[in-house]
Amino acid sequence: MKETRIGPLRMQPGVELRHVLTLFFASFFGIATMSFINASQPYVLTEIIGIPFAEQGSLSGRLTIIQELALLAMLAPVGAISDKFGRKPVYATAFFIMGIAYFLYPMAGAIWMLVVFRLVFAVGVAGNAVMLPAVANDYPQEASRARMLAACFIFNGLGLVLILSVMRGLPVRFADLGIDPVTVGRYWLWTMTAVCFLAGTVVLIGLKPGAPRQLSRREPMLATFRVGLEAARNPRIALAYLAASVSRGDMAVLSTFFVLWLTQTGVEAGLTTGAASQKALTFYIVIQACALPAAVVMGWLLDRIDRVIGLAIAMAIAGLGYGSLWFVPDPLGPLMYGSAALIGVGEMSANLSATSLIGREAPERGRGA
Known part of the structure; x- marks a missing residue:
């Protein structure tokens, strides 16, 4: 079977160019669609729900x-479901569910409705958060895995920068x-609904069906779920799980x-709420724009050093970044x-370092879990 190559990236047998391009497309919309609900929330709370600043x-x-x-409750089950039924339907459904949540969120008239809609959104986020690293680890050969993950994270960052810039x-x-x-806020979030539906449709059409080595015989979902739990006995995988949780909290x-x-x-x-949101998102975009070259450098570095050492370096840099906020006198300066x-x-x-470590240590069978 002919091997697919994209520059330095070498794919597993059976992975076609269109599958990889679809993954990059999904990566472009991934972080933007997951994070926009929090980025738009100050506007929703102020103008739609009327919550005081305090x-x-x-x-x-x-x-x-x-x-x-x-x-957190959904991550492992979603991974296990994708190991059994395939990545494509889970990944596409994740985008569709987030789109529905974005449509509902600005229609909330009370706090309890926000809670319900955020729970709906969490289901979509779980699917998106699990499927990107799972598919990005499925497609490449081991020698290209860190660079493949870096490429996906670069598209993550590009999408966040460009989509949020608009x-x-x-x-x-x-x-x-x-x-x-109020209507401004609804139109704003409904625009993201359209973005989510677009991404989900492309994933449904173009992503590779199935999961690696599980196309001919589907194992019980609990069996693949158990693989993920048993893998945590490996200290390096347990560390990667912990690091992934920290990164998610970040x-x-x-x-x-x-x-x-x-x-x-x-x-x-x-400033008006709309203008203040625009200013706040400008700095958030700066964060993501500066993350792009970091993905290139870390992807190159992680292919050449022990990935636990790479994880330690990454967490130290993240700590320095958050610590630097203490010394900023004017938040808008x-x-x-x-x-x-x-x-x-x-x-x-x-x-990138946490995801790369999981991809390096986890068995291919049950990697989604």
Whole structure:
């Protein structure tokens, strides 16, 4: 069977160019669709629900915790389901579910409705969060695995930068058309609904069906789930699980509290909620833009050093980035650009090193779990 190559990336037998391009397409929309709900939340809480500033931090924290707990409960089952039924239907369904959640979220009229819609969203996020690294580990040969993951994370970052660069200005543009603030918020999130449906449709059409070495004989879902649990007996895999949890928390903190903090700072400085959201998302985009070169460097480095050492380096960089925020006197001032850049490098390094370690140590059978 002919081997597919894309530059330095060498694929497993049976993986075609269209499968890889579809994965890159899904990667482009992955992080943007998962993180936008937190990035847009300050606007929803202020203009649609009417939550006072003093209560938004604690409410955002509760919503994030609820979503993350639901997400954690779903991760292993989603992986096991994909090991049994294939990556394609799970990956596509994840985008469709997130699209539905984005449609419902700005229709909420009370806090309990936000909670319910975030639980729906968590199901989609779980599918997206599991399928990207699973498919990215499935497709390449071992020698190309870290670089393949780096390529996917680069598309993650590009998508987040480009999509949010467009999305961040929409509330101001809608408002300039004379649309009321509540409807502005709904149009804003419904735009992301369309993005999710587009991504899900392409994945459903173009991704490779099935899971590696499981196309002819499907194992019971609990059996593949058990593989994931038993793999944690390997200390390196257990470390990778822990690092992946930390990296996930890193992303949740950035998209929830970083954007909320800067949005409230902007409103207190006299900006409208839409303009403040635009300013806050600008710094969030800087974080992701600076993460792109980090993916290239870390992908190259992780193919050449022990991946546990690479993980330690990545976590140290991430710690320095968050620590630098303590020394920024004005959250909307020029020094924030430097901290945002360092945070971006640390975030990407941590995510890539954790995922790469799992891909290196986990058995191919049950890798999704």
